[in-house]
Amino acid sequence: MQTFVQSPTDPAFVQNPYATYARMRAMGPLVRWTDYDMACATDHATVSAVLRDRRMGRQVPGELAPAADPARAGFDAVEAHSMLERDGADHARLRGAVLRSFTSRSIAGLAPGIRALCHDLIDRFPAGDVDLLAVYARPVPVITIARLLGVPEAAAADLLRWSNAMVTMYQARLTADIMAGAEAATADFTAFLRDHLATKRRKPRDDLMSTLIAAEMSEAELISTCILLLNAGHEATVHTLGNGVATMLATGLQRSDAAAVEEVMRFDPPLHMFTRWVHQDCTVAGAEFRRGDRIACLLGSANRDAAVWDRPEVFDPDRAGPAHVAFGGGVHFCVGAPLARMELQIALEVLWERCPALALAERPVYADVYHFHGLERLMVRDASRGGVF
Numbered sequence: 001m002q003t004f005v006q007s008p009t010d011p012a013f014v015q016n017p018y019a020t021y022a023r024m025r026a027m028g029p030l031v032r033w034t035d036y037d038m039a040c041a042t043d044h045a046t047v048s049a050v051l052r053d054r055r056m057g058r059q060v061p062g063e064l065a066p067a068a069d070p071a072r073a074g075f076d077a078v079e080a081h082s083m084l085e086r087d088g089a090d091h092a093r094l095r096g097a098v099l100r101s102f103t104s105r106s107i108a109g110l111a112p113g114i115r116a117l118c119h120d121l122i123d124r125f126p127a128g129d130v131d132l133l134a135v136y137a138r139p140v141p142v143i144t145i146a147r148l149l150g151v152p153e154a155a156a157a158d159l160l161r162w163s164n165a166m167v168t169m170y171q172a173r174l175t176a177d178i179m180a181g182a183e184a185a186t187a188d189f190t191a192f193l194r195d196h197l198a199t200k201r202r203k204p205r206d207d208l209m210s211t212l213i214a215a216e217m218s219e220a221e222l223i224s225t226c227i228l229l230l231n232a233g234h235e236a237t238v239h240t241l242g243n244g245v246a247t248m249l250a251t252g253l254q255r256s257d258a259a260a261v262e263e264v265m266r267f268d269p270p271l272h273m274f275t276r277w278v279h280q281d282c283t284v285a286g287a288e289f290r291r292g293d294r295i296a297c298l299l300g301s302a303n304r305d306a307a308v309w310d311r312p313e314v315f316d317p318d319r320a321g322p323a324h325v326a327f328g329g330g331v332h333f334c335v336g337a338p339l340a341r342m343e344l345q346i347a348l349e350v351l352w353e354r355c356p357a358l359a360l361a362e363r364p365v366y367a368d369v370y371h372f373h374g375l376e377r378l379m380v381r382d383a384s385r386g387g388v389f
């Protein structure tokens with residue numbers, strides 16, 4: 001396996017990681033990325049195979065579990081009960097409970113509310129150049145997931161703050177300040193959910209939280225599941241919408257059909273790297289792995305694999321080809337994919353219908369946070385609305 005050096009915070013890489021991924025793929029289906037000290041699956045076939053390989057999982061093999069660190073105890077406790085960090089029977093039980101409440105009927109039932117929300121947000125767009133991330137791409141998924149779970153929409157700002165502080169824990173280099181911020185956010189988030197769960201236990205409502213209370217879960221698992229759904233349920237959708245609008249405005253292909261949404265997710269997905277722990281010694285793409293090794297799946301690279309897509313660097317909603325891997329694959333495949341797809345379709349449809357003359361007001365700049373490939377802001381202007389444009 002060849003080695004590859006690339007700082008994930010190098011500004012050129014942050015703005016365009018795809019050129020680097022192309023060089024990685026040219027070196028083989030697996031390369032050792034020295035900055036992460038990890039083997040990385042680079043192409044569509046290997047990423048798909050690793051995600052489906054039952055000899056690996058998200059859970060750290062027991063003998064390698066790090067010693068408890070009091071500085072991050074609250075955050076680690078939430079993670080320990082999260083379905084995303086579990087494998088086997090516990091994962092299946094927690095995922096099953098969420099899927100039972102996450103029916104296609106309950107998701108479809110959210111559509112009219114999402115559409116009305118998109119219209120409301122556009123009605124309130126300020127005059128002049130606007131940051132579409134702040135006024136549209138961020139509120140749509142946050143308010144939608146709050147409504148689905150049954151927590152007050154007024155808490156959206158708190159949810160965002162807590163979620164942002166918690167996801168900083170996924171970055172490569174952690175500082176004491178980051179950990180302290182994540183711990184404080186975890187404590188506030190947990191207290192908020194404990195209150196709401198207590199209320200819903202007394203007075204169940206027609207929402208996901210009330211359904212989860214009735215499922216086979218401990219209090220700690222309930223809290224972790226709600227935090228996972230609230231965190232996973234908005235951040236990735238925010239950035240997919242932002243990246244997608246930016247791409248569509250740059251290419252002039254303002255579409256909102258299902259094929260266009262899939263192409264947005266293939267072309268510029270918000271999450272580029274997910275890892276697996278090797279649980280059983282195995283061989284992958286000709287390389288030997290031992291229990292306790294880690295393999296990263298480069299979703300953003302797999303989605304640009306020229307072996308499966310013709311001219312993968314071109315945004316083409318009408319292209320043919322296999323499914324992208326932006327939602328992962330295998331047993332941890334994104335639970336929220338149907339909701340995310342519906343939100344993206346509605347948000348794009350209403351945006352293009354209401355703002356047909358939308359244009360980029362400046363070149364979009366990606367934020368330097370590798371755990372989310374998303375924009376810092378998305379400044380747009382709409383010539384049809386008059387004002388200063």
Ligand code: HEM
Pocket residue numbers: 051058083084085095145228229232233234236237240269270271274275325326327328329331332333334335336337339340
């Ligand atoms: C465009 C938006 C989204 C993207 C790109 C995305 C991506 C992903 C990916 C790649 C995974 C798999 C991680 C792995 O295999 O290690 C995942 C898992 C998950 N996602 Fe999403 N997601 C999105 C939206 C959502 C939404 C809206 C929700 C909830 C409402 C959600 C909830 C989850 C959950 C609970 C898991 C864990 C599933 C499991 O461990 O079995 N996601 N997501």
